[in-house]
Amino acid sequence: MTTILVTGASGQLGSEIRERSSRYSGYEFIFTDAGELDITDTAATEAFISANPPSWVINCAAYTAVDRAEDEEDLATVINARGVENIVKALQGTDCRLIHISTDYIFDGNSPVPYSEDDIPSPASAYGRSKLEGEKAAMRWSNSMIIRTSWLYSSYGNNFVKTILRKAGSAQSLSVVFDQAGSPTYAADLAAAILDIIGGVIRNSHNFVPGIFNYSNEGVCSWFDLACEIIKVAGSPCEVIPVRSSAYPSKVKRPAYSVLDKTRIRECYNLMIPHWRTSLINCISKINRI
Numbered sequence: 001m002t003t004i005l006v007t008g009a010s011g012q013l014g015s016e017i018r019e020r021s022s023r024y025s026g027y028e029f030i031f032t033d034a035g036e037l038d039i040t041d042t043a044a045t046e047a048f049i050s051a052n053p054p055s056w057v058i059n060c061a062a063y064t065a066v067d068r069a070e071d072e073e074d075l076a077t078v079i080n081a082r083g084v085e086n087i088v089k090a091l092q093g094t095d096c097r098l099i100h101i102s103t104d105y106i107f108d109g110n111s112p113v114p115y116s117e118d119d120i121p122s123p124a125s126a127y128g129r130s131k132l133e134g135e136k137a138a139m140r141w142s143n144s145m146i147i148r149t150s151w152l153y154s155s156y157g158n159n160f161v162k163t164i165l166r167k168a169g170s171a172q173s174l175s176v177v178f179d180q181a182g183s184p185t186y187a188a189d190l191a192a193a194i195l196d197i198i199g200g201v202i203r204n205s206h207n208f209v210p211g212i213f214n215y216s217n218e219g220v221c222s223w224f225d226l227a228c229e230i231i232k233v234a235g236s237p238c239e240v241i242p243v244r245s246s247a248y249p250s251k252v253k254r255p256a257y258s259v260l261d262k263t264r265i266r267e268c269y270n271l272m273i274p275h276w277r278t279s280l281i282n283c284i285s286k287i288n289r290i
């Protein structure tokens with residue numbers, strides 16, 4: 001039986017994978033969070049993986065507090081990089097495949113065109129640096145697939161979409177930055193893509209190709225554009241006001257442009273990637289049902 005170990009299972013992506021896993025009969029899923037598997041503990045990670053040998057590991061565990069990471073870079077690096085090192089060490093001597101989740105923050109956002117997997121990383125934040133170190137650790141395992149994603153949201157956890165919906169419920173207007181552009185990613189779509197990739201490899205409909213891949217929903221928008229669409233879909237009368245990033249001073253230099261080119265993952269794994277507007281409607285509909 002194929003055993004799939006998911007770390008960080010209570011986060012947005014991990015929760016979406018857990019929800020979708022019921023559609024995959026014949027697979028054994030092991031969902032863990034820090035309480036069950038602390039990937040920063042070398043001995044504990046090796047012991048857990050030895051006792052529960054997986055065929056695949058989907059590493060969703062991460063330190064994602066982007067602003068706080070500027071003051072806690074050591075902690076961010078321990079979780080985002082040393083934790084990946086521990087997983088790789090524990091997989092030595094096996095043929096397990098690792099899917100590691102990374103981020104658009106490994107780029108500085110100065111590109112005028114979408115980032116490809118071959119562009120040279122240049123993180124401008126502590127969070128980005130810690131995630132880049134995690135990529136390097138993952139790449140030391142020959143059976144690793146790194147998926148960089150951006151602007152993740154879900155019906156689970158805390159994220160931009162849920163924040164806008166909550167604030168729009170009590171405010172007449174919201175100010176949102178218009179000078180940062182990227183591609184939103186519905187975590188349910190990314191979860192489906194990951195499990196479809198694994199299922200396709202198992203069924204021999206495509207080969208497992210290690211390396212770096214980008215995944216986000218199709219299309220490009222600013223945070224202002226995204227907020228406007230959230231308000232529209234929700235049917236809220238709240239007004240969205242465009243402002244520059246300078247209106248919200250921060251220790252973190254966020255990428256001004258972090259659109260990811262998805263050509264490689266689309267062609268390699270024959271994926272159909274939904275447009276962000278379609279996925280946003282799906283997510284808000286789900287939130288309204290909860």
